[in-house]
Amino acid sequence: MSEKVYTIIPAPRRETIRSMIKRGERVDGRGPDQYRELKVDTGIAGNADGSAKVSLGHTKVVAGVKVSLGQPYPDAPAAGVLIVHAELIPLASPIFEPGPPDENDVELARVIDRGLRSASAIKLEDMSVIPGKQVWRVFVDIYPIDHDGNFIDASGLAAMAALLNTRVPKLSVTPDGTVTRAEEKVPLPINDIPVFVTFAKIGDVLVVDPCYEEELVMDARVTFAITKSGNVCAIQKGGRGSFTPEEILKALDTAQRLAPELCAQLEAAAHRV
Amino acid sequence: MSEKVYTIIPAPRRETIRSMIKRGERVDGRGPDQYRELKVDTGIAGNADGSAKVSLGHTKVVAGVKVSLGQPYPDAPAAGVLIVHAELIPLASPIFEPGPPDENDVELARVIDRGLRSASAIKLEDMSVIPGKQVWRVFVDIYPIDHDGNFIDASGLAAMAALLNTRVPKLSVTPDGTVTRAEEKVPLPINDIPVFVTFAKIGDVLVVDPCYEEELVMDARVTFAITKSGNVCAIQKGGRGSFTPEEILKALDTAQRLAPELCAQLEAAAHRV
Amino acid sequence: MSEKVYTIIPAPRRETIRSMIKRGERVDGRGPDQYRELKVDTGIAGNADGSAKVSLGHTKVVAGVKVSLGQPYPDAPAAGVLIVHAELIPLASPIFEPGPPDENDVELARVIDRGLRSASAIKLEDMSVIPGKQVWRVFVDIYPIDHDGNFIDASGLAAMAALLNTRVPKLSVTPDGTVTRAEEKVPLPINDIPVFVTFAKIGDVLVVDPCYEEELVMDARVTFAITKSGNVCAIQKGGRGSFTPEEILKALDTAQRLAPELCAQLEAAAHRV
Amino acid sequence: MEKANVKLLTEDGRRIDGRGLNELRKFRVEAGVLKNADGSAYIELGRNKIMVAVYGPKEVHPRHEALPDRMLLRCRYSMLPFSVADERKSPSPTRREVEISKVIREALEPAIFLEEYPRTSTDVFIEVIEADGSTRVASITAAAVALADAGIPMKDLVVGVSIGKIEGRLAIDLSGIEDQRGEGDMPIALMPRLNEITLLQADGSFSRDEIAQALQMVREAAIKLYEEQRRALKDRYSKLPVEVEIT
């Protein structure tokens, strides 16, 4: 229930970064609205049904998808099931500790989950096999392997890339309810490709795609998940600071401007397979 | 497995209270055998099937009942199921810590459970729907919201008040085993109304319904659950001290004398609904 | 994930023991290849389906077996199920702490499990009742009660003795799948009697069946599970040190020499019932 | 919970419970309702009933969690097992409760002068007794009052309001059924005097203009709740103690 006490950054370094930001400069030379280079590799985990590795600068995240047949949720008997799990493992950073998921793991997974779900990224209603009895269950597991800030975006992009990479056996169901798996595999019924764009507020400046040092000195952050149509399908504010309404709307404008390029890269990576 | 180390009371205050008690006085002006004013509100939680808030002086406890259809226990296939859960949440007192139930939570729930069960407060054998398959499951959840001593009695009274307040849908079962819920709701099959009466032993004096400061200085406590007929359906001794047989019997006499009035108040509250 | 920090032995005592060992002497007067006296009592826990108490010098372990009908594992639908559980309870030694199983409990149980399983100690394939639906599930629970070193061997011997002592009801299955339990009880289908022989490496010397003080000063240990035919069915190296290939083979020779006597004692104890 | 053919909005713009789109449910806030807590508050918002206790500022336990430069704020949001409409909720914290505890804490922190009490902690305990939509924002509204009641120095109160989308229209203060069957939910918290947003979440589908409009609508509703917060705190100091009736 209490915040994770992150590594304290030395006060002089903190001040340096904050005054750079004030002058419109960033530690890695980017402009305030400049996203780091996104790199997407898919199919990196051969036992998964879909997988991807995403790099945002030094931040690296792997995501894998496993699908299996199972029971639907009682409140949606004719829909597939989507379960998103994320774990900030200590391999990726000295600030992550081993142990059961803490609030940061849970928040990360739930934000990605909301973005995917609100955008209907997967048409879950097309993933029912025998309504009320058997549906596809889609597990998305997200693991950072190197942490240099902005895990939310990297995780969301990796999750979406892994879903785009996923292939499931074609099924046929006889009238008496016998399910047969064909050799042939088909992609998931993808409906939209939401992407996540996060801003850090440092003093009075908003910077997109913060790196780790920027996260250490930021006052607050806000993330938008943006659909292909440009609509917002999820928002999450975090951190001990606040935003003016104008700041929110300005950040949203930038997010909407950046989203199509991120989405295009995910699509391109999917087609490279 | 070790006792919860409660807030230490300053030694002078401790001595003051103990010598008052020795003189037959109590911190809140009551006599040794005087119960605090009991206040019972029912129906306080609209999503519960039954609920109550009980005040004993400043001690406040809420209890809620949820009923649902489910499987019976294998050793009682034709009986409803009663499950009592209590949690000493930190909202109610600085001495309660967040986390999974500790020995105090477990003891509290189990004592209430034994009192209700031994008295057959609910006729569980009348709560079977399809023997061996479907029975009513009755969950009683007890949460203190302000702690000024004697949680056992307040919890037991709140649990019983919530059960008296509970309404469940009338069911009809067709010969082929289809269960239909009517709109009409009926009370639980109440068989008895056990009440709980707790004594603190402080030096050589027994006082009923101890307040928090008395609990801090007490040597031991003993609780009796008393049925409408005046029989004892549960006893629980607690604390690091001991009782003579005579003290036990004397306390029991007082408990039997006080019980009818407590029971009457529960019934009155039930009828106020 | 980190080693349990065991009681530190005072440095002078440590040196004494290590130099004794170097001279071929042991704290309890044994030779390097001498096993302590093994004592096996069976049927010590009347509610278990099989049980045994094993003493190796002051080391004492009880093991109990419970069998019940249940579902098979999906990957072995026509085989019984064997589950081994061990817990280094604090009753047995000040170095064991209460709490959920740690790596030492898990390793112990898994090594015993591997030895029993690899030797096919029980013919699990003969313990299916209705293939895919009902099989015998065999739970072996191992608890030390006094710890003077070499828990692995004592535990393995206790587990095997308890299995040899186990009796299960004879079952009959009608063609429609009704299972009836006869009054008559029969032994488990025992196929082999693996025994465990552990060595401690202290300096350059290997000693068999180490006592507690020897474990405190040892560099490494290695355990062999040996079948009746003399084959190795499990090995486990432990500890911060290493072994030369020659040391391994020398220890194995000793283990193979000692095993038949240990096995014979288990069989004798089983026949004493 | 099938998304059945329930119309959430009549043709003349009335909601299931008769409210207009811009209308809050009936609400009531009381301060100082618990004896043990250093500060406390109780809120009713429609059928929601939520109790909040604040303990602090106090020594941090365990000690190594203490922060050298500011107060450690901790927050636990939890729903009583019988507070929910459907099946009994398990008493152990769900992932939803873990996340909400975090965002509530981060919604309260901007309003507190944390640096005035370095090396201390303050705990905020929130128990939902009855839930009917928008519990996290109602919890924030009550928690801000409980913090003030505890004497924690604050820049401003914090008010939480949810806004959602039902039948394509923005609507203030979603009820349980509107949350379940509507097209989107956006819980917002703000400091009403400073007009700074301290909590912002959303799911569903919102255009840029809808978000701009939502931020405006929420502010108006927040002012009404803010007045109730202030009334509750004022009453708290005139008549001690408040005996709250959970009705």
Place this chain on the structure above:
Amino acid sequence: MEKANVKLLTEDGRRIDGRGLNELRKFRVEAGVLKNADGSAYIELGRNKIMVAVYGPKEVHPRHEALPDRMLLRCRYSMLPFSVADERKSPSPTRREVEISKVIREALEPAIFLEEYPRTSTDVFIEVIEADGSTRVASITAAAVALADAGIPMKDLVVGVSIGKIEGRLAIDLSGIEDQRGEGDMPIALMPRLNEITLLQADGSFSRDEIAQALQMVREAAIKLYEEQRRALKDRYSKLPVEVEIT
């Protein structure tokens, strides 16, 4: 465990196992049966077999649990998975075991001069190897011996005896089947020389007179167990060490 037509009492007042109402089952206590523990004891009471180890007084770990004015007593009662009559018991502590651990601790504390060893702790570990009713009171009888064996200064020993109601009559020392099918169970522990009650629980239905009678009956039975406790401790010091046979 259906409450079948088993008669627990014959017409001439004999119980299923042939005992009279006032009769204890066969019992045996041994002290000093473990090498590592600072004190230990083993009890057989009918088919019950229970092992107790005591470690202490020793430094408290973790240190912040230490008490400035007295010894911290900790107690863990646990049943081995194969100790029970029916299905294997899961090895993780049940709610029943948690509660029994607490009441056993509170049954032992009154007999110990806790204030003689401030800032220390003593741990009592109880493992039930075979269970047949009345395990908690048998555990107390053995634990008191193990504490004495460890040299913990005590005002008196503690003896546990259960009393129950079968076919409307009070009966001493309930067996498993009597506990399950009888009409009530009242586990009691007392300090036999001081005649002070240190554990008292009950479920079932008892009148005031029955309770008075129970307290009397228990005392007589306790004296017999007390003599066995003393014999065990005496033997312990005459022939060291005791090798216990679990038979």
Place this chain on the structure above:
Amino acid sequence: MEKANVKLLTEDGRRIDGRGLNELRKFRVEAGVLKNADGSAYIELGRNKIMVAVYGPKEVHPRHEALPDRMLLRCRYSMLPFSVADERKSPSPTRREVEISKVIREALEPAIFLEEYPRTSTDVFIEVIEADGSTRVASITAAAVALADAGIPMKDLVVGVSIGKIEGRLAIDLSGIEDQRGEGDMPIALMPRLNEITLLQADGSFSRDEIAQALQMVREAAIKLYEEQRRALKDRYSKLPVEVEIT
């Protein structure tokens, strides 16, 4: 996983994937592949893909775990939920992972000059991204490189190789299917220059001669992996940083 009629060995001594009995799968090791870790390595062995990070030596946290005379080595081996062939693995540590973490730690410790950094700790984190048999030994091979990359002083590297029995013959470096359907598995780790065995486990059935032969065969295979370890470390220092491609 039925043990179906799959022949693991052709008549001319070829294995399912075409290898000879004494042949390792294709392998690749890279050092220094992560930015945050003090040392890191990545290994591919057949289809196995494993990432290792080393943090240390550093202050021990919690402090009471520090050892006065040597470094505390901690090790966590874990499989990502999607790394396995069958159903998704639950993310919480299995008993298998707990045991493997322990034996890997004990396979690495003999190679480290632990006494050079008393009161410090070093953490080894191992994540299996794709698993196809022999993951524990492949993890050890990579972990040794990651430790060296972190500058931890070592007597020797450690190389892990599994050997197993398929169709009655000993075979090096078992794949997943060979492990499942073969007659025995013997994971071994050794310090290649010192020829000391640091990990040795087995299940299945092995004669004394087979074990002697296995220890010999493993040593030859280990030398090849050792050369790859050294190449990776050498490359690490010539071209910084290594961007690893998970292919």
